[in-house]
Amino acid sequence: MGILNVTPDSFSDGGQHYTIQSAVDHALRMEDDGADILDIGGESTRPYSQTVGRDEELRRVVPVLEQLQSRVQIPISIDTMKASVARAAMDLGAEIINDVSGLNADPEMLEVALKTEAGICAMHMQGTPQTMQDNPQYDDVVEDILGYLLDRKELLLKSGIAYERICLDPGIGFGKTHEHNIELIQNASRFHETGAPILIGHSRKGFIAKILGSKDTPRVLGTIGVSLSLALQRIQILRIHDVAEHKQALKLFLATKPLH
DSSP states (O other): OEEEEOOSOOTTTTTTTOSHHHHHHHHHHHHHHTOSOEEEESSOOSTTOOOOOHHHHHHHHHHHHHHHTTTOOSOEEEEOSOHHHHHHHHHTTOOEEEETTSSOSOTTHHHHHHHHTOEEEEEOOSSOTTTTTSSOOOSSHHHHHHHHHHHHHHHHHHHTOOGGGEEEEOOTTSSOOHHHHHHHHHTGGGGGGGSSOBEEOOTTOHHHHHHHTOSSSOOHHHHHHHHHHHHHTTOSEEOBSOHHHHHHHHHHHHHHSOOO
16 A cells, blocks of 8 residues: 655655645556555644644645546545545545544544445554554553454444455554554554454654664665565555555565465
8 A cells, every 4th residue: 555645744755745746646656666555645643743624635635636536547545534535535536445543533434434335444543643642551552452443343344334345454653652563563463353454554653763773764674674574474455655665575575485
């Protein structure tokens, strides 16, 4: 899943693809590089980010979707917590709703998902982007989040969302400490117990810089290292910035991984 942030303030690439043309060009490049899904977002959810109004979020993403709907062959995902934005994106050819609130932020999101028959990616987040890193605590971070994801899956199923349309995400960096993030990645295979495809969004995040020992070190290679660990655990969807580099690394990983 290639990340396209049409924002001025996302933590890693804010402002890089803020104009319509630069966003479209980058989306097409990611498809050429081998992305399987494009994930387009118009509101940063980095820690302590400012919320964006519906009209501004629509202003950012709608022109990009209008340009891409007839030009890309791979599915488009809309990264939003707002039902109105998700609805507009579905009208413009998007097929997946990627909601970091787990469909909790907007009471109308579930109805949009049902009416549009969108694929759903429901993520775990403790708190909100404005509060999630204040003091995240868990009794057992893996068990707690596994329980949450199982509950979300059951709620979605009971609400009428088809089983094959559900994807789940433990939410790396969303209300988790450095130690929580490491433990979740080390135990990512546990989330297969949900029976749903698992998405992990670890790309260029702060825990990588902490392990590398520098905030200034480029995080592409560190991200790939984590991706290979997740591939070994058979995680189905990797949400990443650097598509071409990942395609090469994963191709070699699959060609050379141990058979047993």
